[in-house]
Amino acid sequence: MKTCFRDATVILHRDDRPVVLEHHSIVVEDALVAALGPAGDIDRLVASAPPDQILDASRHIIVPGLINTHHHLFQSLTRCLQPVQTAPLFEWLTQLYQRWQHLDYETHKLAAQVSIAELLLGGCTTTSDHHYLFPPARDIRLEAVLEAADELGIRIHACRGSMSVGQSKGGLPPDSCAEDEQRVLADCERVLDRFHDPRPGSMRRIDLAPCAPFNVSPELLVDTAMLARQRGVLLHTHAAETLDEERYCLDRFGCRPIEYLRRHHWLGPDVYLAHCVHLNAEEIELLARTRTAVAHCPSSNMRLGSGPPPIRDMLDRGVVVGLGVDGSSSNDGGSLTVEMRQSLLLQRVVRGAGAMTPAEAFSMATRGGAAVLGRPELGNIEPGCPADLVLYRADDIALAGAVAHDPLAALVLCQPPRPDRVLVHGRTVVVDGRLTRVDAGALAERFNTVARRFR
Ligand SMILES: [Zn+2]
Known part of the structure; x- marks a missing residue:
């Protein structure tokens, strides 16, 4: 499975410092980040080797998991x-x-x-x-x-x-x-x-x-x-x-x-x-x-x-x-x-x-x-590393105005937003702010019944 997240604001680390990259795309192939670069460059790349899907990420901030x-x-x-x-x-x-x-x-x-x-x-x-x-x-x-x-x-x-x-x-x-x-x-x-x-x-x-x-x-x-x-x-x-x-x-x-x-x-x-x-x-x-x-x-x-x-x-x-x-x-x-x-x-x-x-x-x-945790392969976004990605919506009202000034500071200083999408090892586990593998409402209801026994 190959997916291109196109034209996002990407925050990652270069030389051990976080940097904000506007209009960048990320290609995820199976479990790994396959490519990362300016949207125009990645457009040319995917034209020669089309992915299974291209997702418009122009309203997202993507950070490492x-x-x-x-x-x-x-x-x-x-x-x-x-x-x-x-x-x-x-x-x-x-x-x-x-x-x-x-x-x-x-x-x-x-x-x-x-x-x-x-x-x-x-x-x-x-x-x-x-x-x-x-x-x-x-x-x-x-x-x-x-x-x-x-x-x-x-x-x-x-x-x-x-x-x-x-x-x-x-x-x-x-x-x-x-x-x-x-x-x-x-x-x-x-x-x-x-x-x-x-x-x-x-x-x-x-x-x-x-x-x-x-x-x-x-x-x-x-x-x-x-x-x-x-x-x-x-x-x-x-x-x-x-x-x-x-x-x-x-x-x-x-x-x-x-x-x-x-x-x-x-x-x-x-x-x-x-x-x-x-x-x-x-x-x-x-x-x-x-x-x-x-x-x-x-x-x-x-x-x-x-x-x-x-x-x-x-x-x-x-x-x-x-x-x-x-x-x-x-x-x-x-x-x-x-x-x-x-x-x-x-x-x-x-x-x-x-x-x-x-x-x-x-x-x-x-x-x-x-x-x-002794995991140098994690905590960043670069080709070859596991595709652990978090996508926040840049048009979240909690970040409005802040993203225009400083997207990284927006994530830290504003009311903390919930991710819109989360990938772990290339697998999508949250979409549209909802878990893909479990019914969170049913889980919470069942858990409340059990938790009452621990009063
Ligand atoms: Zn503890």
Whole structure:
């Protein structure tokens, strides 16, 4: 299948900077971008080798698919839950574990479908999912997430997460949610063997992801890091999210969270850390030097009152930073188009109007996310790369006037628009603002019935 998107405004990266190209066309052939250039040049190209279809994109802004570096897909089950609407992280978690321990395979898959549907409708084409909840008494397997991703057509880094320190051992989750560590490692091996696809452009990778210092033992951290490095896969965890976590680490381990991770071989170019809100200058330097990446989740950090992370300083020091929506119980929304705006506004609250440009926010959501997930083939539009494309309508009333001045800034600073069309790996998953592979209304209705059981 060969499609030409003709005469669009295209925003992509050249020499690691976003550029806006007016009157450009993109040819997609099967899964890949086959050609990109000024509309006149591409017209001549397609005249000699006609595509299956030519779509008029003269009223569209086309950007690379946005990349989500942190999520917990199952948490859409408990978003806006009344008892935790005003709770900070530890209280929030303690209350939610009591509900999450009743998760089962079908509910997990349904929640993943809902969260993925929302991601696609927010312009995301690649997502990480950090699933750490595997109560041993329940049938919970990573397959639920992988099936949902496959069915809706998103590219995924499914993290096999873990929690092994329950309340009886001084951890935060109830013992019913904690797993035996040998069982965790055996299941990590199983899902790596069965599902991890390391090829460039792959739709499915497995990362390994113990949940946090307050629910995983140091032994499991080290064993997981060793396994990941034997297998050449990424490591992911939460780090330095709240001052409560910092106090927990100081009391229990005698050091701050980043130092704790360093001692357990958890810094390096194969590690990405969610949040990193409470970092000092030395810790930022350490992340930059070790090429440890950061998944920045601005809405979640505001929603839970965790604090504003020093993203300006991280970018200035060369830390690799991508954006994340985080789980739907601590954001309540799953749009990366929104997170671009949130990331910019949050830095400006702390550091003033010059703290972040629209181009920097856009870069974090695209090239930054690709770098975090070790996917140099993603986050840009160029011949030979996977055709992950998001088309916004330039005549959206929310962007009116703004696109005449600066189409990139329009996407970041205006009321975040919903994409009109989304392609993942060359396959169209959103058309006219609607999902092509699932009835979103029916899915939402069914999900509301299930979610009521988690009150
Ligand atoms: Zn998280």
